[in-house]
């Protein structure tokens with residue numbers, strides 16, 4: 065955590081108007097939180113009724129956190145369909161209401177307003193197309209699409225027929241895409257010709273073509289036309305979505321799914337090289353996503369809600385598609401980037417569509433803050449009521465700018481801390497209940513019991529004014545259930561280090577008032593512009609290059625991105641460190657993983673600091689990358705302490 069965040073003492077209580085409007089005020093939060101902890105079965109049994117069940121559940125919770133026998137089940141004997149909950153049940157009351165507002169990359173192109181009735185028809189057609197391609201209940205479908213309405217149709221269509229979707233962010237490379245298609249043994253991949261973003265086009269279909277060279281030849285490819293750009297076509301493998309949608313039937317009956325049937329798999333980075341397939345299931349996930357969406361953003365009927373994330377990340381799953389649509393909300397989907405055509409785009413979209421709740425990432429706020437206030441001030445932002453952030457800790461300067469310049473001092477900021485694994489928000493202030501502290505995720509959501517543990521002993525640290533690793537005692541309905549195909553890895557990653565708890569991988573401080581501050585990852589995961597990346601993934605990409613003998617990657621503070629990627633590279637004996645090679649390696653990592661993994665700094669390292677047992681001492685590499693040579697700590701266990709001196713002398717100039 066920055067020292068500025070430690071020194072932060074301001075508080076911002078909600079206005080009387082915000083409190084009056086809120087679903088949950090301070091007293092109600094206390095009452096509901098206490099009830100959720102005292103009797104989770106009664107609490108979640110009641111909350112489960114917010115969605116429609118085909119067969120109601122009689123069991124609410126069946127959980128075991130003991131390492132070796134971890135089991136997480138919610139509403140296990142109930143049946144339902146997620147797409148029917150997001151669509152069919154709204155048709156009578158709000159068929160003509162806008163479900164999705166789609167804002168294209170180019171502001172001169174027309175926005176679309178898709179009603180619930182239309183979304184239902186589109187989803188049914190897509191579901192029928194998938195069935196005609198042979199997709200059945202339990203099959204996996206990879207979605208590799210731009211931020212277009214078809215991405216939502218595809219998700220809901222999978223849910224409708226009981227297929228399990230796995231979305232791959234459109235910024236990922238063909239290699240990363242192939243690994244995910246193979247990882248979940250997908251039957252179909254849904255993609256588009258091209259993805260326009262910030263005025264540039266990513267050739268998605270040709271990326272998919274390249275990926276499919278490394279996949280089973282039975283994998284079929286459904287192609288959505290977005291730009292009309294040229295693509296190669298393989299008859300029998302490639303299917304034309306737009307053509308098929310003209311013919312497809314407008315209705316497809318929703319499949320009856322068990323509450324614990326998987327809804328989706330989402331690959332995310334951990335501390336090892338291989339991304340994990342996080343599995344979320346049907347019933348508990350939907351209850352949790354819809355409840356948190358309503359309460360955290362204080363969503364009311366008729367509000368226009370906008371989350372700027374991409375559906376390739378968990379935030380897009382829970383807070384663009386499933387949570388809002390389960391609640392019958394109007395959710396805005398944006399194809400573009402915050403700075404195209406210029407730095408006022410976000411605010412122009414807010415003005416144009418009269419957005420009430422706006423949810424984005426600190427990295428975007430920092431980037432826009434640097435462009436100057438006039439980009440914000442020229443737009444009418446009077447519709448805004450609630451602001452949100454997610455993805456990384458927000459520094460007090462960015463928080464203050466967001467609050468004052470964007471929110472004019474009247475919009476509460478919900479700083480939502482959660483993870484791909486948690487399905488929905490675990491800690492956040494609630495708009496009408498809590499006095500905000502800039503940079504603090506404040507309070508646990510209903511049913512969440514955060515604990516601060518001593519990192520070494522694993523013992524719970526009681527009381528306030530304490531810091532340690534953050535674990536969660538007991539389960540909540542939105543929790544991930546397993547790692548796809550590897551339950552042992554699930555248990556080892558989250559339940560082995562601190563027995564009896566879910567280990568988050570984050571550090572945290574509980575201040576004197578009992579409010580929580582996330583201090584960042586305690587493992588080898590770094591957070592670049594709110595995107596999670598395992599340093600091991602970047603390392604294995606680097607060492608796959610023939611010139612590289614060894615590589616170590618760490619995060620370092622970056623003004624806009626939060627953290628940047630700092631790589632120490634040892635070359636093969638016969639290779640010379642040149643500027644060209646540096647460029648080539650940077651491009652290599654972009655090709656192996658994707659542009660989001662592009663190294664910010666590559667420092668040539670004739671040797672890496674290692675212990676006598678050969679373990680790389682990352683602590684030291686982190687300090688050098690941070691330019692903090694005074695606190696390298698104990699270097700006496702190093703096999704060759706002189707390498708440290710060399711690294712300091714030659715520290716890359718950024």
Ligand code: 6R9
Pocket residue numbers: 332377378379453454455456457458479480481482483484485505568569570582584585591594595596
């Ligand atoms: C939703 C999402 C999860 C990691 C998490 C933590 C960091 C997310 C945060 C935050 C401080 C917040 N993180 N929200 N840190 N304050 N409000 O981002 O999921 O991509 O899996 O990342 O992001 O370190 O452990 P995911």
